[in-house]
Amino acid sequence: MSPRLIMKLDVAEIRREPGDVMVVGLRHPRRPVLPAATAGAHVDVHVPELGVRQYSLCGDPADRSLYRIAVKHEAVGRGGSRWLHETLKAGDALTVSAPRNHFELAEDAARHVLLGGGIGITPLIAMAHALRGAGRPFRLHAFARSRALAPLLDEVERAAGPVGPALHFDDEPASRVDLAALLATPEPGTHVYCCGPAGFMEAVRRATAEWPEEQVHFEAFAPLLDAEFVARPFAIRLASSGDVLPVPAESSALAVLRERGIALPSSCEIGVCGSCECGVLAGEPIHRDVVLSPRARRTRFIPCVSRATGTLHLDL
Amino acid sequence: MGVEHALRPRREESENPMTWSGELLHIHVAPAASMEMEELAEGTLVAGRGIEGDRYLLGTGSYSAKPDIREVTLIEVEVLEALAMGEPKVPGTKATLEPIDHRRNLTTRGVPLNHLVGRRFKVGEVVLKGGRMNFPCKYLEELLGIEGLYEGLLNRSGLNCSIEVGGTIRPGDPIVPLD
Numbered sequence: 001m002s003p004r005l006i007m008k009l010d011v012a013e014i015r016r017e018p019g020d021v022m023v024v025g026l027r028h029p030r031r032p033v034l035p036a037a038t039a040g041a042h043v044d045v046h047v048p049e050l051g052v053r054q055y056s057l058c059g060d061p062a063d064r065s066l067y068r069i070a071v072k073h074e075a076v077g078r079g080g081s082r083w084l085h086e087t088l089k090a091g092d093a094l095t096v097s098a099p100r101n102h103f104e105l106a107e108d109a110a111r112h113v114l115l116g117g118g119i120g121i122t123p124l125i126a127m128a129h130a131l132r133g134a135g136r137p138f139r140l141h142a143f144a145r146s147r148a149l150a151p152l153l154d155e156v157e158r159a160a161g162p163v164g165p166a167l168h169f170d171d172e173p174a175s176r177v178d179l180a181a182l183l184a185t186p187e188p189g190t191h192v193y194c195c196g197p198a199g200f201m202e203a204v205r206r207a208t209a210e211w212p213e214e215q216v217h218f219e220a221f222a223p224l225l226d227a228e229f230v231a232r233p234f235a236i237r238l239a240s241s242g243d244v245l246p247v248p249a250e251s252s253a254l255a256v257l258r259e260r261g262i263a264l265p266s267s268c269e270i271g272v273c274g275s276c277e278c279g280v281l282a283g284e285p286i287h288r289d290v291v292l293s294p295r296a297r298r299t300r301f302i303p304c305v306s307r308a309t310g311t312l313h314l315d316l
Numbered sequence: 317m318g319v320e321h322a323l324r325p326r327r328e329e330s331e332n333p334m335t336w337s338g339e340l341l342h343i344h345v346a347p348a349a350s351m352e353m354e355e356l357a358e359g360t361l362v363a364g365r366g367i368e369g370d371r372y373l374l375g376t377g378s379y380s381a382k383p384d385i386r387e388v389t390l391i392e393v394e395v396l397e398a399l400a401m402g403e404p405k406v407p408g409t410k411a412t413l414e415p416i417d418h419r420r421n422l423t424t425r426g427v428p429l430n431h432l433v434g435r436r437f438k439v440g441e442v443v444l445k446g447g448r449m450n451f452p453c454k455y456l457e458e459l460l461g462i463e464g465l466y467e468g469l470l471n472r473s474g475l476n477c478s479i480e481v482g483g484t485i486r487p488g489d490p491i492v493p494l495d
Contacts, residue, residue: 007352
């Protein structure tokens, strides 16, 4: 992974939105122009004491004077959003990385279908801005439980442009749409982008099961909230030395490698940033990251969260 | 003629004191790898260690685990000025590289850094000794997103130094040769 500049930015604005969402605008204290971001990019926010949290940029990528993120207060989360909601105020400094993008628009797509559920609408707003600016065809769909709880509706309207967004609220039957019907037929040249709660993403995944995998793109930020998963011990074998190292259930391959003096770069340690990526040569990995594409998963591995059955041969 | 001149044995250093004098323009530190640099009005240099508040004193730099001395790093403002003009024409990298961005600690004017390998010199009250010439890195190019910066800094990427005598330095301090 390429390195990114980490900056102390000024909190230029804070705005509250429905659905327990806070919009934070960040500017550089000395530079008028921030590092560029492409649509779909996220930044790492360094939350004091808690570590790094990823948030999608939801502003127009063409406006490089400001980064705008939207933070939903997650009552059952790991505490990052809570800290931001309870502590952050305008004028504060916040440590933020330059943007990175795992959720890029496909350059060669003829048409784009953008599907955002709840707070997951954020990267899709940036995508709509970029597509509209470039005059490329798209349709922006925002899903929420109700109009009253839907965050960022003004931004959604603005980003969608004159055609307007397609708004779908669970409690307004007339507005609801059947995902299976909407995505019934894979269309050549059409790409689908989806971000939202796990259930929503799963529904889109099912609805697009027949689509070529290259035409469907997902962004997820909460891989470890999968409560069903039970970590079991496994082993890793290093190609360079042939050493076989056990990874206990309560530890990670990354931690075991680190103890062994093999310090891979690392950052988020929740499988979203990709810093610790390494090659896998043989074995049965259990991929639990949200960085690697289905294609990359055939040869790559994210040792901070992913595990394996039996012994996994790593290209280290 | 040029080759013959270059191969001629160097005279004893005591017979050939350097006579330049320069100035310290900026002091920058970064608390950790990849953190944007911060400018200081005053820097505290600790002999044998680094600058207070900097990643290479704290051991949190990208190259902290690599051999070589990097207690304090310097670069010439003249290099930044040449880059801004796209000079030299080969490789022709034209880029605005601000002192806050180049990730060296000290920005100097009028100091022939490439000639200070193995030599001692003073920055204000502090004594530095030139280690290796700094080598540009793709890391900086990627960090700043300036294409061609790596090539643009080849042979003029500054000097890595050790700190022989510590102390406090400020922009405007004179920089003079000791041997």
